[in-house]
Amino acid sequence: MTDIGRSGAMGRPVEADKPPGLLYNIFVRNITAKIAASPMVAIVLIVFIGCTLWSVWFSFTDSRSLPNGDFVGWAQYERLFSARRWKISATNLLTYGIFSLVFTMVVGFLLAVLMDQKLRFEDGFRTIFLYPFALSGIVTGLVWQWIMNPTLGLQSTIRGLGWTSFTFDWITNTDMVLYALLIAGTWHGTGFVMVLMLAGLRSIDGEIWKAARVDGIPAWRTYLQIVLPMMRGVIVTTLVIVGSGIVRTYDLVVALTNGGPGLSSEVPAKYVINYMFTAGNLGQALAASTIMLVAVFVILIPWIMIEFGPKKAR
Amino acid sequence: MKKFTVVAAMAAAMMGSTAAMAADLEVTHWWTSGGESAAVAEFARLFNETGNTWVDSALAGSGTGANPVIISRILGGDPMGATQMNTGRDAEGLIEAGLIRDLTPIADEEGWKDFYADPGLFDACTYDGKIYCVPVNIHSWHWLWLSTAAYEKAGTAVPKDWNEYVASWPALREAGVVPFGLAAGWALNGIPGVLLADVGGPDLYMKVNQDHDAEAVRSPEFRKVAEAWAALRDVVDPAEVVPQFGDVANQLLAGEAAGNIHGDWIQGEFAVAGATPGVEYDCLPGLGLTNRIEGGGDAFYFPVLPEGTAQDVIDAQTALAKLLVSKEAQVAFNLKKGSMPIRTDIDLSTANDCMKKAITILESPEGLLPSGETLNSSDTQQQLDDLNQEFFADKSFSVDDYIEEYASIIEQAD
Numbered sequence: 001m002t003d004i005g006r007s008g009a010m011g012r013p014v015e016a017d018k019p020p021g022l023l024y025n026i027f028v029r030n031i032t033a034k035i036a037a038s039p040m041v042a043i044v045l046i047v048f049i050g051c052t053l054w055s056v057w058f059s060f061t062d063s064r065s066l067p068n069g070d071f072v073g074w075a076q077y078e079r080l081f082s083a084r085r086w087k088i089s090a091t092n093l094l095t096y097g098i099f100s101l102v103f104t105m106v107v108g109f110l111l112a113v114l115m116d117q118k119l120r121f122e123d124g125f126r127t128i129f130l131y132p133f134a135l136s137g138i139v140t141g142l143v144w145q146w147i148m149n150p151t152l153g154l155q156s157t158i159r160g161l162g163w164t165s166f167t168f169d170w171i172t173n174t175d176m177v178l179y180a181l182l183i184a185g186t187w188h189g190t191g192f193v194m195v196l197m198l199a200g201l202r203s204i205d206g207e208i209w210k211a212a213r214v215d216g217i218p219a220w221r222t223y224l225q226i227v228l229p230m231m232r233g234v235i236v237t238t239l240v241i242v243g244s245g246i247v248r249t250y251d252l253v254v255a256l257t258n259g260g261p262g263l264s265s266e267v268p269a270k271y272v273i274n275y276m277f278t279a280g281n282l283g284q285a286l287a288a289s290t291i292m293l294v295a296v297f298v299i300l301i302p303w304i305m306i307e308f309g310p311k312k313a314r
Numbered sequence: 315m316k317k318f319t320v321v322a323a324m325a326a327a328m329m330g331s332t333a334a335m336a337a338d339l340e341v342t343h344w345w346t347s348g349g350e351s352a353a354v355a356e357f358a359r360l361f362n363e364t365g366n367t368w369v370d371s372a373l374a375g376s377g378t379g380a381n382p383v384i385i386s387r388i389l390g391g392d393p394m395g396a397t398q399m400n401t402g403r404d405a406e407g408l409i410e411a412g413l414i415r416d417l418t419p420i421a422d423e424e425g426w427k428d429f430y431a432d433p434g435l436f437d438a439c440t441y442d443g444k445i446y447c448v449p450v451n452i453h454s455w456h457w458l459w460l461s462t463a464a465y466e467k468a469g470t471a472v473p474k475d476w477n478e479y480v481a482s483w484p485a486l487r488e489a490g491v492v493p494f495g496l497a498a499g500w501a502l503n504g505i506p507g508v509l510l511a512d513v514g515g516p517d518l519y520m521k522v523n524q525d526h527d528a529e530a531v532r533s534p535e536f537r538k539v540a541e542a543w544a545a546l547r548d549v550v551d552p553a554e555v556v557p558q559f560g561d562v563a564n565q566l567l568a569g570e571a572a573g574n575i576h577g578d579w580i581q582g583e584f585a586v587a588g589a590t591p592g593v594e595y596d597c598l599p600g601l602g603l604t605n606r607i608e609g610g611g612d613a614f615y616f617p618v619l620p621e622g623t624a625q626d627v628i629d630a631q632t633a634l635a636k637l638l639v640s641k642e643a644q645v646a647f648n649l650k651k652g653s654m655p656i657r658t659d660i661d662l663s664t665a666n667d668c669m670k671k672a673i674t675i676l677e678s679p680e681g682l683l684p685s686g687e688t689l690n691s692s693d694t695q696q697q698l699d700d701l702n703q704e705f706f707a708d709k710s711f712s713v714d715d716y717i718e719e720y721a722s723i724i725e726q727a728d
Binding site: 064261 | 378381382385386389403404407410411498499552553555556691692693695696697700701703704705706707708719
């Protein structure tokens with residue numbers, strides 16, 4: 001009993017006469033932890049990577065409603081990039097994405113700075129601002145649809161109060177519908193950014209503030225030129241989370257506008273779902289989803305390189 | 315212990331006896347609006363009278379939302395007892411995979427082909443010479459619904475065809491009436507097909523949808539169709555679009571909107587509101603221009619149930635398949651639904667004016683035009699819908715561009 005106990009709970013040998021070999025390192029070192037992690041590793045390999053590869057493969061086939069098509073090379077991609085609806089969807093996402101990213105980040109940061117001013121009832125405010133994030137995209141979309149619907153919501157209410165020329169019909173206006181989407185999206189996402197930023201602000205050492213105050217630097221410059229650069233890690237992580245969320249935008253659009261009027265608020269994720277289920281064209285849908293995956297990688301890879309790549313000496 | 319045995323034996327006997335008599339059958343469908351659910355309740359009532367139990371499972375989202383759910387349930391190995399499903403290429407995929415029950419023996423036994431008004435209805439259900447689904451009604455989008463009250467306001471006579479209707483738009487606007495009531499979203503998708511067949515004529519319709527002849531799309535006949543479509547686009551103000559087709563029905567009855575092209579199920583809404591054709595509203599099948607309209611049935615499929623399903627459940631499937639087309643069920647269902655019955659040998663003394671007009675068309679020898687859904691794959695249909703949605707929302711989209719885009723979709727259509 002005592003012998004086993006002394007040899008180490010994690011299966012580590014008490015002493016090693018010579019440095020362990022490669023095979024030992026891979027299979028035996030930390031064996032308990034490796035066994036514990038193996039189901040997770042298997043799930044990642046089979047479910048995430050396996051299914052992703054499966055999807056990519058079938059995007060090169062002419063599969064219709066069932067995944068049984070023949071290999072057709074890049075034909076699905078050629079069709080995808082000549083489809084008007086895809087072009088509209090991609091442009092919409094780009095416009096929406098840039099505005100949404102800028103607005104949620106800026107407003108989220110400003111709110112976090114406000115929260116950071118030793119406010120009274122900070123907990124209450126934090127809950128209020130974070131609350132929209134607790135709602136699903138569908139609920140957010142539906143609520144804003146009611147608010148922005150010209151015949152039911154804000155417009156008719158204000159007209160009812162006597163301002164009869166008041167117009168707020170963005171949701172039925174082809175040119176403005178993306179901005180209607182943006183209002184709802186910003187409302188939904190800002191609280192989350194605020195909480196992350198607030199955590200970042202709180203992690204800044206109080207000594208830095210004291211030093212800045214001693215040097216007589218105004219608070220706004222301290223935030224902008226000292227605190228913000230120190231929060232780089234939090235900001236990059238937030239950008240990645242918000243950015244990959246934007247690429248996947250779907251539920252908000254479905255609930256708010258369902259892509260309308262016409263195709264003016266279509267997004268790529270909706271194209272995928274429509275072509276997969278309604279149109280029964282798996283190949284086309286998977287080609288579109290593969291492009292979306294590539295877009296997410298374009299966001300993720302620089303982040304991975306910055307966060308996990310070899311650290312440069314500063 | 316002894317007591318337990320007795321109870322167990324009784325329980326077993328009871329289970330055995332109920333199983334021998336009847337079975338529960340889950341039926342999925344997407345008939346959820348007022349008139350529709352009243353109609354499907356008639357099927358449920360008659361099915362329950364046979365001793366079986368209709369387990370109603372209504373899905374939201376109409377054909378575009380519910381059909382995929384149904385397909386993925388069948389594909390996922392969790393089939394329902396019977397289901398409404400869109401006929402077409404997707405259903406064929408399921409049939410190919412052996413997931414749908416072959417109904418040919420029942421059809422032969424009951425002589426379905428002898429009493430169906432148009433045996434062509436089975437075309438969409440037939441695969442490799444076998445019948446896989448039951449058309450329960452005949453639907454058509456080809457109806458122009460007109461509001462009597464709106465034309466009273468405008469002080470003009472109710473139009474007799476599409477051309478008169480178009481000519482009446484300025485007068486309607488002047489009287490403060492919305493010329494064309496439109497519901498948001500999918501309600502738009504059926505209209506271009508109606509214009510194609512009725513303004514363009516049945517020949518053009520077949521050339522485009524069946525032969526996929528892109529030259530026909532570039533022809534002057536098709537230009538007339540595209541121009542009618544553009545005229546409709548220009549008369550509709552996006553701010554006047556209402557959320558649901560039921561709202562359009564209310565607009566028509568209130569005289570706030572004058573006309574609408576919509577499927578016959580809107581008549582279910584009129585019926586729920588207690589309106590009578592010829593009094594509160596009027597109907598023009600084929601837009602008053604043609605006698606040959608496109609028609610397709612709502613169809614029920616019976617998925618193959620998993621191994622080990624009790625025979626009673628399979629018998630219940632058979633019983634339901636027979637019941638759906640019986641005279642009694644056809645009258646009860648279609649009067650509530652507003653659609654045309656699949657057989658003309660039933661008592662239609664209680665039918666309304668619109669249904670009588672429909673029966674006249676149904677009895678004409680040329681028969682129905684096959685519906686676009688059965689001629690085009692849902693992939694092609696989706697591309698056409700995308701184009702039509704874009705065209706309709708963007709008033710700067712020119713007719714020439716529309717024709718060219720349409721032709722390029724038809725060139726690649728299957």
